[in-house]
Amino acid sequence: MLFSLLSELSAGAAGGPGAPGAPAAGAPGGAASGTPAPVRAPKRPHALREGVARVLFATAAALSIAAVALICLFLLVNGVPAMAKIGLPEFLFGMTWRPANDLFGIFPMIVGSLYVTAGAIVVGVPGGLLTAVYLSRFARGRVGSFLRSGVELLAGIPSVVYGFFGLVVIVPFVRLLGPGTGLSVLAASLILGIMILPTIITVAQSALDAVPARYYEGALALGVDHEHAVFKVVAPAAASGIMAAIVLGLGRAIGETMAVVMVAGNMPIIPDSLLSGVRTMTANIVLEMGYAADLHREALIATGVVLFVFVLLTTMLLSVIRKRGEAR
Amino acid sequence: MSIAFNPRPRRPRFSPVACSPVLGALGAVDLAPSWFAEEDALEVRIARTARHRRAVSALLRWLTYAAAAVTAAVLLFVVGYILVRGVPALSPDLFQWEYTSENVSLLPALASTVIMALLALALAVPVGVGAAIYLVEYARRGSRFVRLVRVTAETLQGIPSIIYGLFGMLFFVTACGWGLSLLSGACTLAIMVLPVIMRTTEEALMAVPDSYREGGFGLGAGRLRTVARCVLPSAVPGILGGVILALGRCVGEVAALLFTAGTVAQIPDFAGQGIFALFDSCRTLAVHMYTLACEGLHVNEAYATSVVLLILVLLLNAAMRVVAQKMEVSKK
Amino acid sequence: MTSFLKELANEMSVTAVAEVPGAAPAPAKMAVEHLNLFYGDFQGLRDVNLTFPENQVTALIGPSGCGKSTLLKTLNRMNDLVEGCRVEGSVLLDGADAYRTLDATDLRRRVGMVFQQPNPFPMSIYDNVAFGPRSHGVRAKADLDVIVEESLRAAAIWDELKDRLKKNALGLSGGQQQRLCIARALAVQPEVLLLDESTSALDPISTAKIEELIGQLKERYTVIMVTHNMLQALRISDKTAFFLLGEVVEAGDTDTIFSAPIDPRTADYVAGRFG
Numbered sequence: 001m002l003f004s005l006l007s008e009l010s011a012g013a014a015g016g017p018g019a020p021g022a023p024a025a026g027a028p029g030g031a032a033s034g035t036p037a038p039v040r041a042p043k044r045p046h047a048l049r050e051g052v053a054r055v056l057f058a059t060a061a062a063l064s065i066a067a068v069a070l071i072c073l074f075l076l077v078n079g080v081p082a083m084a085k086i087g088l089p090e091f092l093f094g095m096t097w098r099p100a101n102d103l104f105g106i107f108p109m110i111v112g113s114l115y116v117t118a119g120a121i122v123v124g125v126p127g128g129l130l131t132a133v134y135l136s137r138f139a140r141g142r143v144g145s146f147l148r149s150g151v152e153l154l155a156g157i158p159s160v161v162y163g164f165f166g167l168v169v170i171v172p173f174v175r176l177l178g179p180g181t182g183l184s185v186l187a188a189s190l191i192l193g194i195m196i197l198p199t200i201i202t203v204a205q206s207a208l209d210a211v212p213a214r215y216y217e218g219a220l221a222l223g224v225d226h227e228h229a230v231f232k233v234v235a236p237a238a239a240s241g242i243m244a245a246i247v248l249g250l251g252r253a254i255g256e257t258m259a260v261v262m263v264a265g266n267m268p269i270i271p272d273s274l275l276s277g278v279r280t281m282t283a284n285i286v287l288e289m290g291y292a293a294d295l296h297r298e299a300l301i302a303t304g305v306v307l308f309v310f311v312l313l314t315t316m317l318l319s320v321i322r323k324r325g326e327a328r
Numbered sequence: 329m330s331i332a333f334n335p336r337p338r339r340p341r342f343s344p345v346a347c348s349p350v351l352g353a354l355g356a357v358d359l360a361p362s363w364f365a366e367e368d369a370l371e372v373r374i375a376r377t378a379r380h381r382r383a384v385s386a387l388l389r390w391l392t393y394a395a396a397a398v399t400a401a402v403l404l405f406v407v408g409y410i411l412v413r414g415v416p417a418l419s420p421d422l423f424q425w426e427y428t429s430e431n432v433s434l435l436p437a438l439a440s441t442v443i444m445a446l447l448a449l450a451l452a453v454p455v456g457v458g459a460a461i462y463l464v465e466y467a468r469r470g471s472r473f474v475r476l477v478r479v480t481a482e483t484l485q486g487i488p489s490i491i492y493g494l495f496g497m498l499f500f501v502t503a504c505g506w507g508l509s510l511l512s513g514a515c516t517l518a519i520m521v522l523p524v525i526m527r528t529t530e531e532a533l534m535a536v537p538d539s540y541r542e543g544g545f546g547l548g549a550g551r552l553r554t555v556a557r558c559v560l561p562s563a564v565p566g567i568l569g570g571v572i573l574a575l576g577r578c579v580g581e582v583a584a585l586l587f588t589a590g591t592v593a594q595i596p597d598f599a600g601q602g603i604f605a606l607f608d609s610c611r612t613l614a615v616h617m618y619t620l621a622c623e624g625l626h627v628n629e630a631y632a633t634s635v636v637l638l639i640l641v642l643l644l645n646a647a648m649r650v651v652a653q654k655m656e657v658s659k660k
Numbered sequence: 661m662t663s664f665l666k667e668l669a670n671e672m673s674v675t676a677v678a679e680v681p682g683a684a685p686a687p688a689k690m691a692v693e694h695l696n697l698f699y700g701d702f703q704g705l706r707d708v709n710l711t712f713p714e715n716q717v718t719a720l721i722g723p724s725g726c727g728k729s730t731l732l733k734t735l736n737r738m739n740d741l742v743e744g745c746r747v748e749g750s751v752l753l754d755g756a757d758a759y760r761t762l763d764a765t766d767l768r769r770r771v772g773m774v775f776q777q778p779n780p781f782p783m784s785i786y787d788n789v790a791f792g793p794r795s796h797g798v799r800a801k802a803d804l805d806v807i808v809e810e811s812l813r814a815a816a817i818w819d820e821l822k823d824r825l826k827k828n829a830l831g832l833s834g835g836q837q838q839r840l841c842i843a844r845a846l847a848v849q850p851e852v853l854l855l856d857e858s859t860s861a862l863d864p865i866s867t868a869k870i871e872e873l874i875g876q877l878k879e880r881y882t883v884i885m886v887t888h889n890m891l892q893a894l895r896i897s898d899k900t901a902f903f904l905l906g907e908v909v910e911a912g913d914t915d916t917i918f919s920a921p922i923d924p925r926t927a928d929y930v931a932g933r934f935g
Binding site: 046049050053054056057058059060061062063064065067068070071074075078126127128129130131133134135138139146147149150151152153154156157158159160161162163164165167168169194197201225226227228230231251252254255256257258262282285286289290301304307308311312314315318319 | 381382384385386388389391392393394395396398399400402403404405406407409410413454455456457458459461462463465466467473474476477479480481482483484486487488489490491492493494495497498499503519522523526550551552553576579580581582583586587614617618621622627630634637638641642644645648649
Binding site: 212214215217218219220221222223224225228232233236237 | 736738741765766767768769770772773775777779780781782783791792795796841844845848
């Protein structure tokens, strides 16, 4: 007791106005700190150590900024010149991808990515959201906890394993449905739909769990039954979180590479049916990067740039949804 | 259809004007409301719709049950199918130290996976934890720097692994001149898992009650000492959770490694080359599995490899559960 | 002593105390008989016997944790949500057993409830009020319009809100939210209205408005309210039941309870000696 009093006194003296020893670790940042901890400049003997630590931590934080900056820089520097050489309209809207003839049109791949992503949403979202509702509001006891750990497991399975599963199970199944090899939009949509399930379930479930009990109780008190209260009051109240879940799933689907490569067939043409093969932007990169050179290689990087733009759009969409949710 | 509804004694009809002196005084119009006038009609309607409503409820309930059942079935099918086909394919040959084109042993890939993942974590964990410490313990909340870090971390989290692969290829492999190597791959993975570790650490630190910090400062400890002695220890389970998540991503990653670490099936030769083994190309288990599956020559081995991957994932999940329990305990 | 309380109550209240027609005993709308309630091993209510006369306001008073809110939640079976909650004895609505013969959702429609914290749904004011009727099968826009207007009028909040029915209900003040919740409860045409300390989270002006409203609502509904505020009970209730440790110590006309309590514990409580 006495000791702490003394040390507080001495700390107070050391940290008094003007404490010259601690400029780096000192008052401005410390005083303005958001933590409600008592703010006091460190004692003189530790000033250097504190200062160094502060700078190190700040550098670590700055690294994520640096990483994004570097990624943007390197992708753009290596990708944009190719776009210029090929011509932006020819690159984005060209219908033919034939590197041997210097034809680099990625429109079929853009459409392919969109088709496959849309398919994944159609396959994964309804089941995922309903499962989230089940886990949040219907599941009881062991069934619920079993399913919850099952979803965690689904989230942990590597995408190659999904791709392999798609290759040995889903593709043969699709082959039975009609003409073609089974390597198709449908197969890719199914496997992606399964892969985005855990994302959608966990995010939507935590949004549903976060809905205050008073909404649910208020609905029940009006003589509304459990199911209607959940679907008409609780679910709408979690709308922004549910939207976020869908967008996150969308982002995951559009960026998924390995599983798609293994089941999609990879023809660089716009698919004319669910059963025809398709090549996504991600697949385009992974398939040809191994041997590409010169303009071909740059065109692949440029494909990555286009993909990056799509991903940034979903990230922005996500932050808009989150902001809206907070505003409410 | 019989309407099982007991007609209750009529209540005095309601008129807002009659029973509200305020409304009456304000001269509120008596609408002779059809709603109240047709009270019984409404009740009959309620009774009739009750059946309809019950049917809808049952439908909704069974829809959620069905969705949950489908999810469970998908899980069981994927895991079960891989295990049933893969476990018989596991053979001692697959665990030879040497990879040859006749015996596509997965042991070198397994060893490389461990080395790669540990190296990536060794790079990412200090940075991620340090960054989180800065954001939670040092920085002024809501400052521009903090917001920028948050936005970029969120962006990093959304970037698909193939983009990381491209970047790693352009930066580490080409610009830094490290070639297709363990180091290039590990650095790429480190950037990829950085936001995971940052976010989980941040959450863990924020969950530490402020009284711990006050305790540290109250004893006259500096900020660093307070963080290291009072705050960080109770955040360890949370941080560990993030590390396990990151490990899972490292183990399963392919797209980010194909063009950064390459596909050479050998264990980096640290014994022979020392530190220079960092510049050896190597394939992780997931990459190994991808090449096997694509070549199409070694389907059974691919099954076996996916079993090993699944087991790794199961182990990580179990570890996660233990950590989560620790967190619960430390909360209490 | 009591007259002083009454005066004080009058002074603090904006409106006059409702005239209590003292004579003829009103028919019981709801009743509980030999009610015992358990949360796991803990007994929350002990052999409670009460009647709630039609078109009167009954106040349940008592110190925190005495079981008055528990009883209220038993009346519309909101306790069903509490895990490990077990009810013995009977709760009667118009003579029908609420736990054995009536369906829980039907019971809750007929026995509306307003909570301590205002809990409007995160949707528009209009949708909040229309939510109940919609769920009960009223679909036509014209019908809903009438119901919404009448319910808001009945909750004395129509004039404040009529120009912003499409606005989100969460933007309203606490007092407005609570009256909106009353309107929402009225929109399903309940027969009984339960108020669970519904003014305790509100400012004095909002409280006064809601108290006035309760005085009007009893002409049409049977009102049962839990309150911590004895002056409030005195101002607006016709009957009062005093709870202590899960038991009804004394119940009867509000005037009697406050002016001539039989049990010394009641006397101590209403005199403000504990609680």
